[in-house]
Each structure stands twice: as C-alpha cells, then as structure tokens.
Amino acid sequence: MSDPSVGLALDAVRLEKLHRMFAAQPFMGLLGVVLVRADHGHCIMELPYRPDLSQQNGFFHGGVIGTLADNAGGFAGASVMPLDSGVLTVEYKLNIFAPADGDTLIAKGHVLKHGKTLVITRVDLFTRRDGHDKPVATALQTLMVMQPRPALAAS
Amino acid sequence: MSDPSVGLALDAVRLEKLHRMFAAQPFMGLLGVVLVRADHGHCIMELPYRPDLSQQNGFFHGGVIGTLADNAGGFAGASVMPLDSGVLTVEYKLNIFAPADGDTLIAKGHVLKHGKTLVITRVDLFTRRDGHDKPVATALQTLMVMQPRPALAAS
Amino acid sequence: MSDPSVGLALDAVRLEKLHRMFAAQPFMGLLGVVLVRADHGHCIMELPYRPDLSQQNGFFHGGVIGTLADNAGGFAGASVMPLDSGVLTVEYKLNIFAPADGDTLIAKGHVLKHGKTLVITRVDLFTRRDGHDKPVATALQTLMVMQPRPALAAS
Amino acid sequence: MSDPSVGLALDAVRLEKLHRMFAAQPFMGLLGVVLVRADHGHCIMELPYRPDLSQQNGFFHGGVIGTLADNAGGFAGASVMPLDSGVLTVEYKLNIFAPADGDTLIAKGHVLKHGKTLVITRVDLFTRRDGHDKPVATALQTLMVMQPRPALAAS
Numbered sequence: 001m002s003d004p005s006v007g008l009a010l011d012a013v014r015l016e017k018l019h020r021m022f023a024a025q026p027f028m029g030l031l032g033v034v035l036v037r038a039d040h041g042h043c044i045m046e047l048p049y050r051p052d053l054s055q056q057n058g059f060f061h062g063g064v065i066g067t068l069a070d071n072a073g074g075f076a077g078a079s080v081m082p083l084d085s086g087v088l089t090v091e092y093k094l095n096i097f098a099p100a101d102g103d104t105l106i107a108k109g110h111v112l113k114h115g116k117t118l119v120i121t122r123v124d125l126f127t128r129r130d131g132h133d134k135p136v137a138t139a140l141q142t143l144m145v146m147q148p149r150p151a152l153a154a155s
Numbered sequence: 156m157s158d159p160s161v162g163l164a165l166d167a168v169r170l171e172k173l174h175r176m177f178a179a180q181p182f183m184g185l186l187g188v189v190l191v192r193a194d195h196g197h198c199i200m201e202l203p204y205r206p207d208l209s210q211q212n213g214f215f216h217g218g219v220i221g222t223l224a225d226n227a228g229g230f231a232g233a234s235v236m237p238l239d240s241g242v243l244t245v246e247y248k249l250n251i252f253a254p255a256d257g258d259t260l261i262a263k264g265h266v267l268k269h270g271k272t273l274v275i276t277r278v279d280l281f282t283r284r285d286g287h288d289k290p291v292a293t294a295l296q297t298l299m300v301m302q303p304r305p306a307l308a309a310s
Numbered sequence: 311m312s313d314p315s316v317g318l319a320l321d322a323v324r325l326e327k328l329h330r331m332f333a334a335q336p337f338m339g340l341l342g343v344v345l346v347r348a349d350h351g352h353c354i355m356e357l358p359y360r361p362d363l364s365q366q367n368g369f370f371h372g373g374v375i376g377t378l379a380d381n382a383g384g385f386a387g388a389s390v391m392p393l394d395s396g397v398l399t400v401e402y403k404l405n406i407f408a409p410a411d412g413d414t415l416i417a418k419g420h421v422l423k424h425g426k427t428l429v430i431t432r433v434d435l436f437t438r439r440d441g442h443d444k445p446v447a448t449a450l451q452t453l454m455v456m457q458p459r460p461a462l463a464a465s
Numbered sequence: 466m467s468d469p470s471v472g473l474a475l476d477a478v479r480l481e482k483l484h485r486m487f488a489a490q491p492f493m494g495l496l497g498v499v500l501v502r503a504d505h506g507h508c509i510m511e512l513p514y515r516p517d518l519s520q521q522n523g524f525f526h527g528g529v530i531g532t533l534a535d536n537a538g539g540f541a542g543a544s545v546m547p548l549d550s551g552v553l554t555v556e557y558k559l560n561i562f563a564p565a566d567g568d569t570l571i572a573k574g575h576v577l578k579h580g581k582t583l584v585i586t587r588v589d590l591f592t593r594r595d596g597h598d599k600p601v602a603t604a605l606q607t608l609m610v611m612q613p614r615p616a617l618a619a620s
Contacts, residue, residue: 056179
C-alpha cells in the first residue's frame with residue numbers, strides 16, 4: 001500500500017468504471033486475475049499461480065505474462081482517458097528476462113504519455129515468492145482512445 | 156493442406172518432439188489451442204472461440220492473441236533448432252489492427268532468420284468466420300536456443 | 311522495375327507530394343538516401359555506402375538502418391493517407407539479424423493495414439553487393455495520420 | 466553531474482575501451498554525437514541541433530532519435546560486458562511521443578538485465594531547450610554479447 005510509484009487516487013465514478021470494465025472481461029475470470037489497485041495513470045494486477053497457467057517447465061506461460069502486461073497497461077491507460085471513451089490496444093512489446101516462477105505474477109502498469117488520441121504505457125512484471133518480488137519482464141505499449149460515436153452517444 | 160506458405164515436412168522424430176512439447180504446456184489445454192501443423196520453419200495453431208476467452212466486447216482477448224502469437228512463433232522456431240535444445244522467448248512485439256471476432260483464431264508462424272543462438276520469427280494472425288480468414292494482428296519475435304548443459308547431457 | 315511486391319502506380323499529384331516531402335528532409339540529404347520508387351502502399355529507398363555511415367566494423371551503422379526503415383515505412387504509409395494530411399511515426403521495432411555490409415542499403419516498406427487514424431507498415435531491409443540482395447533486418451511500424459487542423463485548413 | 470540515475474564509476478581500462486569504441490564509429494562523427502558519460506550500466510549521449518539533422522518540420526529526424534537510442538543503449542550494455550567482448554544490437558523498439566524540438570537531443574540508457582548472452586536496456590530520450598529537458602521518446606533494446614572467438618583470441 002506504500003508503493004511510492006502509484007499516482008493520485010481516482011474518484012469513485014472512475015474507479016467504478018474500471019472495475020466494471022474488468023469484471024466484463026471473461027478471460028480475466030478464466031485466469032483468476034485480480035485488479036489489485038488503480039490510481040490516476042497506474043494499475044496493479046496480480047495472478048496467483050495455478051498449474052494450468054504454466055508452460056513445459058511449470059513456470060507461468062509467456063502468454064499469461066503477455067496477457068497481464070497488456071491488461072495492466074490498458075487499465076492504467078483507461079484511468080486517464082475521458083469517462084465515456086473506450087480503450088484499444090494498438091501494439092505492445094514484451095521482453096521476458098527471467099523465468100516466471102513464483103506464487104504470484106504481478107504487473108504494474110503506468111502511463112508514460114497521455115495524448116488526446118494515443119496513450120503510451122510501461123508495464124513492469126514480477127513474480128513473488130515468500131514475499132520477495134523478482135523482476136521477470138517489462139513491456140512498452142501503445143493504446144488508442146476510443147471516442148464514443150455521436151450516433152451511439154445520442155441513443 | 157495446400158497452404159503454399161508452409162515449408163518442408165519434418166521427420167517423425169522432430170515432429171514428435173514438437174507435439175510432446177506442446178502437450179506439456181498445461182496453458183494450451185486451458186485455452187483449447189490446437190497445434191494444426193508444423194513444418195520446417197513453420198507452424199500453424201488454431202483456437203476455437205469460447206466466451207471465456209473474450210474481452211468486454213465479446214472478441215478474443217488481446218492476451219489470447221498474444222499467447223497464440225508467442226506460441227506459434229516459438230514452435231516455428233523450435234522446428235529448426237537442434238533436437239536436444241529447448242526454446243525460450245526473449246521478446247515479441249504484437250500489432251493488433253482489427254477486432255478479433257470470429258469462430259476461430261489462427262496463428263501462422265514462420266522463421267525469418269535462423270542463427271546458432273537466436274531465431275527470429277514472424278507470426279500472422281487471422282480470425283475465421285464462415286470459411287473466410289480476416290487478418291487481425293502480426294508479431295515479430297526473438298527466440299533463444301537453449302543448449303543442453305554438458306553436465307545434464309552427460310547424465 | 312519488375313519487382314512484384316510493388317503496388318499500383320500513384321497519380322502525379324500524390325507522387326509529387328511524396329517527392330516534395332522527401333526533399334524537405336535535410337537529414338536524407340546528409341546521408342545520401344535516394345527515394346527509388348513509391349507506389350500505392352509501397353516505398354523503396356536506397357542508400358549507397360560511405361565510410362562515414364559506418365560503425366566500428368565498417369558496416370552500415372544500426373542508426374542508419376533504423377533511419378532507412380523508419381522513412382521507407384513512413385513514405386509507404388503517407389502514400390495511402392489523404393493528400394492534405396501529414397504523417398507521424400508513433401513507434402517502430404527493428405530486428406537486425408545480419409551484418410549490414412554491402413555497397414548499398416535497401417529498405418522496402420509496405421502498408422499492412424490502413425486505418426483512418428493509424429497505418430501499420432512492415433519494412434524489409436537488404437544490403438546489395440555485386441547485384442545480390444542479402445536480408446539484414448526487418449521492422450514493424452505504427453504511423454499516425456495527421457489531419458489538417460480546421461483553423462489551418464480554413465486559412 | 467548529480468543525476469541520481471547513474472551507476473557506479475567505471476575503472477579506467479573499461480572507460481577507455483568505451484571511448485575507443487565510440488571514436489571508432491564514423492557515423493557518430495558525421496552526426497556530432499557526444500559521449501557525455503558512461504558508468505556501470507549507464508550511458509548518456511548528447512547531440513547538439515543542426516539543421517541537417519532535421520525532418521520536414523525542422524525537428525530532430527526520427528532516424529536521429531533512433532540512432533541515439535540504439536547507441537546510448539548499446540554503450541550502457543557494453544559497460545557491463547566482459548572486457549574482451551563486443552556488442553551487437555539484436556533489436557530495439559522506439560516510441561516517439563512528442564516533437565523532438567530543442568537545442569540538444571539527449572539519450573540516457575541503462576541496463577535492465579545483464580545475462581551471459583543477452584543484455585536488455587531501456588533508453589529515455591529528451592530534448593533540452595533553455596536548460597529544460599522535455600521527454601520525447603523511450604526505447605527497449607536487446608543486445609547480444611559477442612564472445613571473442615577462440616581462434617582469434619589465440620592469434
């Protein structure tokens with residue numbers, strides 16, 4: 001809770017929007033991802049280890065790491081976008097530099113640049129074992145702000 | 156079966172190694188990914204749609220797309236590596252350029268460059284609906300050849 | 311001239327716009343880059359070798375390779391954008407997989423996806439020696455269409 | 466000089482190797498890049514503005530930004546590699562998120578992960594005007610340690 005990297009608190013309306021958006025992603029439920037916290041421009045997600053999330057060596061699968069990176073970045077970005085907009089992943093690049101073995105996979109996303117159309121985020125990923133966090137991967141991501149369409153907004 | 160992009164057939168030993176490696180990844184089973192075919196330097200994986208693989212709009216989740224890209228590239232790379240080596244994803248970059256809506260998600264990976272230590276792959280992703288394949292994403296990936304350790308090889 | 315990868319010819323107005331845009335980049339002149347051809351969604355640029363474009367081994371410097379990749383992709387993208395728009399590089403990723411030794415460095419960019427706001431391109435890079443082209447690098451790039459501002463358009 | 470992000474000082478032999486490597490890159494001379502400082506796992510390079518380094522709007526060209534990113538990352542990586550090894554750029558990804566206008570372009574590279582074969586770096590880029598540094602881009606890079614070949618080492 002004392003992580004110095006987190007930003008300013010979100011107001012209740014915005015926080016509720018993010019939690020609703022998260023709950024609306026069935027794939028998060030399949031994996032068991034937890035939206036731990038969201039602040040202005042920051043987001044932390046965690047995923048407890050399960051054997052069916054692993055690759056051939058029993059570590060978190062690379063696809064699981066990519067999923068958590070993409071989503072933690074996406075929600076960090078969504079936290080700074082207009083309330084009535086949606087968020088779209090344009091692209092991301094992920095470097096995995098250590099085996100993702102641990103009890104929990106953690107992704108900390110934060111916004112590097114907030115433009116009107118695009119938002120750039122960085123995500124740092126860790127595995128936790130016995131309370132110790134080990135860096136395992138990092139990602140750089142481009143998001144697009146999806147403006148509500150006038151026709152839809154009017155309905 | 157008449158896809159002109161696939162390479163030369165793999166011998167039985169190598170093909171069996173790839174299928175064994177695939178079967179040893181529990182996360183593939185959780186998602187329902189199918190290793191459709193593997194040739195020298197090429198690999199095709201498919202994933203039938205299920206609601207629990209989706210994001211908030213009902214499309215394949217970006218993390219699912221990244222997973223299939225990473226794995227189709229990884230197996231394309233593994234197909235050209237020494238039989239006794241393992242494969243490790245160093246990094247990948249994924250561009251998603253269309254909504255991934257469809258009955259099936261398809262990833263076609265192929266090797267761009269095969270070095271002694273590193274293998275570079277490209278993966279093209281499509282969604283299929285009513286027999287029509289729509290391009291939805293593309294990835295560029297760097298893999299590392301994991302040499303067997305002499306001590307382990309000797310044991 | 312018989313390269314099958316090039317697209318449909320551009321009309322004279324659009325072709326002239328691209329050549330004007332190219333001539334307006336002083337950095338291209340410093341390096342000696344040549345805009346060899348531009349078609350709808352495709353662009354080829356070449357750069358004759360000079361010792362002052364090299365790194366410590368006498369090969370084309372990685373920054374030179376990145377420059378040619380960025381620009382060939384950018385002009386391929388600009389060729390499909392509205393005539394009154396500008397082009398901006400959002401990001402690119404470059405894999406260098408062979409030493410860039412040769413008499414000429416060649417970049418062939420082409421558009422993968424043309425959206426209203428974003429254009430995605432791929433660029434393949436080669437070095438030529440004695441008429442033989444060797445693949446040395448590949449890039450994946452995201453461009454943004456810069457709409458003319460109403461105030462400026464009205465003036 | 467009081468930048469808290471820089472690492473431990475390098476010994477004289479290693480520092481001299483980096484400066485020799487930098488001086489051996491003719492392309493750095495063509496652009497006018499200055500190797501401002503190198504510490505263990507960190508490197509800062511600067512490039513004073515010149516009109517012939519610009520694109521059509523008079524800002525630093527994207528290729529110049531990529532060049533400085535690639536080289537500042539490469540030298541940060543080289544600073545932690547064995548003295549008798551060389552360094553090779555495997556790949557990098559660059560996000561440009563603001564116009565690079567200013568009197569000086571600055572790249573600060575630092576090592577994220579130092580492996581035996583691969584080194585991962587992050588590079589942050591700024592433009593300086595009137596003493597104020599504005600963030601303009603960021604990069605994520607994979608380097609390879611080039612071991613001296615036994616045959617060459619023996620000669």
